[in-house]
Amino acid sequence: MTEPTAPLGTATTLPAPSVNGSAPSAPAPQAPTGSRMRTKISGVRTGLIAGAVVLIVVLIFIIQNAHAVSVSFLGAHLRLSLAVALLLAAIAGALVMTAAGTARITQLRRIMRRDRRQRHPGT
Numbered sequence: 001m002t003e004p005t006a007p008l009g010t011a012t013t014l015p016a017p018s019v020n021g022s023a024p025s026a027p028a029p030q031a032p033t034g035s036r037m038r039t040k041i042s043g044v045r046t047g048l049i050a051g052a053v054v055l056i057v058v059l060i061f062i063i064q065n066a067h068a069v070s071v072s073f074l075g076a077h078l079r080l081s082l083a084v085a086l087l088l089a090a091i092a093g094a095l096v097m098t099a100a101g102t103a104r105i106t107q108l109r110r111i112m113r114r115d116r117r118q119r120h121p122g123t
Helices: 040-064 082-119
Strands: 068-074 076-081
Touching: 040 082, 068 082, 076 082
Parallel strands: none
Antiparallel strands: 068 076
């Protein structure tokens, strides 16, 4: 009895068939993973739900930290609620990180553009 061989240029991970026929000859079909279809609208919906949850948490934070504190920064003296002061600090930090990220992306785009021009000088 001859054993079937895979055609040249193809790889197989199946074991060789056994004499009594107990070894599998083909892989069992698998159910598709992630059967739900992802669309842009579903992503927007998920983002809106997450944003609403974050907004509720922020509102609870503001309500629970409503007492006023004195804040001094670069010669400016303010008296405002603790929650607002912390939120302003978080916003300032996010703006600094956004500026740094934008600068890095711009730098990488310039490098890619320069490399593309060096590979294709006539374009």
